[in-house]
Amino acid sequence: MTLTFKPFLLEFKHPFGVSSNIRTHTPTVFTRIEHKGLFGYGEACLPEYLGDTTQNTLQFLEQAKAIIDALDSSFDPKEVFHQIDCLSEGNNPAKAAIDIAISDLRGKISDKPFYELMGFGKSVPVATSCTIGIDDIAMIEQKIEEADEFSILKIKAGTADDKKLIETIRKYTDKPLYVDVNQGWKDKKAVLHMLEWLYTKNVLLVEQPMPVEMAEEMQWVTAKSPIPTIADESVKRLKDMEKAKGIFTGVNIKLMKSAGLTGAREMITYAKQNDMEIMLGCMAESSCATSAMAQFMKSADYIDLDAPNLIKNDPFTGVVYNDGKVILNDLPGIGVELKDSSFFD
Numbered sequence: 001m002t003l004t005f006k007p008f009l010l011e012f013k014h015p016f017g018v019s020s021n022i023r024t025h026t027p028t029v030f031t032r033i034e035h036k037g038l039f040g041y042g043e044a045c046l047p048e049y050l051g052d053t054t055q056n057t058l059q060f061l062e063q064a065k066a067i068i069d070a071l072d073s074s075f076d077p078k079e080v081f082h083q084i085d086c087l088s089e090g091n092n093p094a095k096a097a098i099d100i101a102i103s104d105l106r107g108k109i110s111d112k113p114f115y116e117l118m119g120f121g122k123s124v125p126v127a128t129s130c131t132i133g134i135d136d137i138a139m140i141e142q143k144i145e146e147a148d149e150f151s152i153l154k155i156k157a158g159t160a161d162d163k164k165l166i167e168t169i170r171k172y173t174d175k176p177l178y179v180d181v182n183q184g185w186k187d188k189k190a191v192l193h194m195l196e197w198l199y200t201k202n203v204l205l206v207e208q209p210m211p212v213e214m215a216e217e218m219q220w221v222t223a224k225s226p227i228p229t230i231a232d233e234s235v236k237r238l239k240d241m242e243k244a245k246g247i248f249t250g251v252n253i254k255l256m257k258s259a260g261l262t263g264a265r266e267m268i269t270y271a272k273q274n275d276m277e278i279m280l281g282c283m284a285e286s287s288c289a290t291s292a293m294a295q296f297m298k299s300a301d302y303i304d305l306d307a308p309n310l311i312k313n314d315p316f317t318g319v320v321y322n323d324g325k326v327i328l329n330d331l332p333g334i335g336v337e338l339k340d341s342s343f344f345d
Ligand code: MG
Pocket: 180, 182, 207, 208, 232, 233, 252
C-alpha cells in the first residue's frame, strides 16, 4: 500500500465568528492510501483551538507511512489502528486521517458502503442542525434567514447575555434549538435554572454547559435537568466515556477527537450498552470526514454534520443536503469522490 498526504486550507463561505477572533480558513491535511488501483481517502481537520498543527500532523503521518506502506491485502484493520495509535499519545486528527482512509479502502476492496460493512444498515435522510455563528446580535435575523433550509439550529452560548440571545432568536424563529455552551457556565444552581428556562423555549439539548473539571456539579445538574446534557470537551475517546457515564445524558462524538471511525464505533457501542445518547458532530471539515461520520447516522440520536455547507473550496463530493437533511449515497467505502482526480499529484 502507499500512503500519500497533502496539506490544504479549507475556506469558509462566510468568515466564522467566535468570541475571540474571526476565522476565514481551517487548515486540514488530506490522506490517500492506494492499494491495487483502489484509493481510500481520509482527512485531519485542524482548527487552531484543538492544539494540533499542520506541522505535527505531517510529522505523524511521515511516521505512520512506514507502517501503512508495509501492509499487504491480508491486513487486520484493528491491528493497524492499534499500531498507529501507539505511535504517540495525542495526534487524534492525524490518526483519524489514517483510519478514515483505511475504512474507505476496506469498503472499496469489498465493494460495499462502509455502513454496510459495519452492519449498521443505510440511514434514511436525517435532519442536521445548522450552527449559526452569532457574534453580533444585530446580525441574527440575517443568519437565521441564511439557515432557512435547516429545521434545527445550533447556537453558541456561554455568556452572561444568553437569555437575551435566546429571546432575540425567538423573535425570528420557533425552530428547535441545540445550545452549545462550550463550558461557559459555572454555578450549578444557576445552570439548572437556565436549563429549566431553556426547556420552555424549545431547546432540545445543551452541549457541555460546565467546565470539564466540574464533573460532580454536572452530575447534579443532569440528574435534575428537564433536557439532555451532551458532553463534548469532556469526552474525546473511549476511555473518557466511562467518566462521563452518569454525569451527562449523552456524548458528542467527533472523528477528530475519537481518532477516526474505529474509535467512534467503539464509543457508539459503549454508549448503546450504557444507555447514553449519541450525537454525531464534526469540526469545520470537508465532505471527506463528514461523509465518513455520516456512515454511522443510523445509530445516532442527534446529527450535527453541517460542515460541508460552510465551505467554498471542498475538494470532495460525498453526502448531500436536501431540505436540511443529510443524505447518504450507495458508493463503496465512505462514499466520497475527488472533484479533481489530480488533487494528490
Ligand atoms: Mg461543542
